[in-house]
Amino acid sequence: MKIVMVGSGYVGLVSGACFADFGHEVVCVDKQDSKIAALKRGEIPIFEPGLSELVRSNAAAGRLTFTTDLAGPVSKADAVFIAVGTPSRRGDGFADLSYVYAASREIAQALDGYTVIVTKSTVPVGTGDEVERIVRELRPDAEFAVVSNPEFLREGAAIEDFKRPDRIVIGAEDERARALMAEVYRPLYLNSAPILNTSRRTAELTKYAANAFLATKITFINEMADLCEQVGANVQDVARGMGLDNRIGAKFLHAGPGYGGSCFPKDTLALIKTAQDYGTPARIVETVAAVNDQRKRAMGRKVVAACGGSVRGKTIAVLGLTFKPNTDDMRDAPSIAIVTALQDGGATVRAFDPEGMEQARATLPAGVVYCSDAYECVAGADAAVIVTEWNIFRALDLDRVRQAMAAPVLIDLRNVYRPEQVRAKGFTYLDVGRGSQPPQPGAKTAAA
Ligand code: UDX
Numbered sequence: 001m002k003i004v005m006v007g008s009g010y011v012g013l014v015s016g017a018c019f020a021d022f023g024h025e026v027v028c029v030d031k032q033d034s035k036i037a038a039l040k041r042g043e044i045p046i047f048e049p050g051l052s053e054l055v056r057s058n059a060a061a062g063r064l065t066f067t068t069d070l071a072g073p074v075s076k077a078d079a080v081f082i083a084v085g086t087p088s089r090r091g092d093g094f095a096d097l098s099y100v101y102a103a104s105r106e107i108a109q110a111l112d113g114y115t116v117i118v119t120k121s122t123v124p125v126g127t128g129d130e131v132e133r134i135v136r137e138l139r140p141d142a143e144f145a146v147v148s149n150p151e152f153l154r155e156g157a158a159i160e161d162f163k164r165p166d167r168i169v170i171g172a173e174d175e176r177a178r179a180l181m182a183e184v185y186r187p188l189y190l191n192s193a194p195i196l197n198t199s200r201r202t203a204e205l206t207k208y209a210a211n212a213f214l215a216t217k218i219t220f221i222n223e224m225a226d227l228c229e230q231v232g233a234n235v236q237d238v239a240r241g242m243g244l245d246n247r248i249g250a251k252f253l254h255a256g257p258g259y260g261g262s263c264f265p266k267d268t269l270a271l272i273k274t275a276q277d278y279g280t281p282a283r284i285v286e287t288v289a290a291v292n293d294q295r296k297r298a299m300g301r302k303v304v305a306a307c308g309g310s311v312r313g314k315t316i317a318v319l320g321l322t323f324k325p326n327t328d329d330m331r332d333a334p335s336i337a338i339v340t341a342l343q344d345g346g347a348t349v350r351a352f353d354p355e356g357m358e359q360a361r362a363t364l365p366a367g368v369v370y371c372s373d374a375y376e377c378v379a380g381a382d383a384a385v386i387v388t389e390w391n392i393f394r395a396l397d398l399d400r401v402r403q404a405m406a407a408p409v410l411i412d413l414r415n416v417y418r419p420e421q422v423r424a425k426g427f428t429y430l431d432v433g434r435g436s437q438p439p440q441p442g443a444k445t446a447a448a
Helices: 010-021 033-040 051-060 071-076 098-110 127-138 158-163 175-184 186-190 200-231 235-243 264-277 283-306 334-344 357-363 374-378 398-404 419-423
Strands: 002-006 025-029 064-067 079-082 115-119 144-148 168-171 195-198 315-319 348-352 383-386 409-412 428-430
Touching: 002 010, 002 071, 002 098, 010 025, 010 051, 010 064, 010 158, 033 064, 051 064, 051 158, 071 098, 079 098, 079 175, 098 115, 098 127, 115 127, 115 175, 127 144, 127 200, 144 168, 144 175, 144 200, 168 200, 175 186, 195 200, 200 235, 200 264, 200 283, 264 283, 283 334, 283 383, 283 409, 283 428, 315 334, 315 374, 334 348, 348 374, 374 398, 419 428
Parallel strands: 002 025, 002 079, 025 064, 079 115, 115 144, 168 195, 315 348, 315 383, 383 409, 409 428
Antiparallel strands: none
């Protein structure tokens, strides 16, 4: 199969490299000259485990090429995937589809022979209809179909997710397009990955429904964690007790500082907007988005409380800045709200992240002191906060940390340590929802 990926960002590059690895002939297109030049030299612009090797080996085998010329490869393609960005629009939070529609117009001009145009970017319900309308208007003569094939890749595990997916969702309106998509994913049929054939609108909505549900699961357990702190229960045990019920499932029940990243915040907002537009408000998702936003800032207040009610003039070490480990992505990371709240309270913030330093410098407010490792970061600090659960923060030399700090206070927002283990080293230790903090003022006891 001849495949073109329009957009060589995160989704385009991972999908393109994996399709090439299946044996397809893949051309990745991008408008940015410098990005394409770097990719041709084998330099990968993003941090994703295993991606460099996959790109290099498939490029060396001649199955994966890079270009800024869209028209040439599209004219020869069987399938053209649109994998351009759909950022949240300023103001209303709706997905900005201008890149998707611009790509559709360019693709339309270049079509030659039957071609399936596939939206891979996460796009609101009805976008496929609009892409079809744009292409039909520009090229009434063209033979084409528009298919929705959403991606469910997690950053840090994207290649594994692509090659061993829980499911593949294909939303198409005709049999010819379905048959072509079956060929594209044939190697995965052999791995017996479930393929869900649906209408185009159903596929578009499935992606949003899945992400909103996962965001809801996280937000639910985060609220349970707050309650656990008040009643002296342990949220990890609650999550385990819930998760062993097959109807609930154990995943995405880790309490923490709130979800971030390039998908959940953006996709929940877009779903809320779509639901409002159609007159069927998604009230649960609206609440989830609001609760999650408030939670990030509340984590800053938790640190302030751990420091005796004020951080004015104090130094706080923040360990982990990216929205999750194994990525350099800072988009909507909880660290942004936490650092801002601490600075607003008058603290000096020292920060370290294993991969996200460059992105953090571009994202966090001014005045943060960036450090080159965890021990330098905690030096002289009045409290240290683990915001992202990178492996190196799970295995800190706690004696060394305590000696370096001005006051041994550790706030573990990812529950990576056992409370007794840290307390035995002389720390004041706070976590999220494991009953290991004193009940808050106003909390009821059983006797009260
Ligand atoms: C997500 C979806 O998982 C993926 O299917 C979709 O295609 C894109 O969005 P990603 O954003 O890469 O992927 O990260 P994910 O691992 O899902 O984590 C999202 C956020 O939720 C992170 O901030 C993470 O720390 C948080 N999270 C996740 C929790 O706080 N608790 C959990 O139990 C799970």
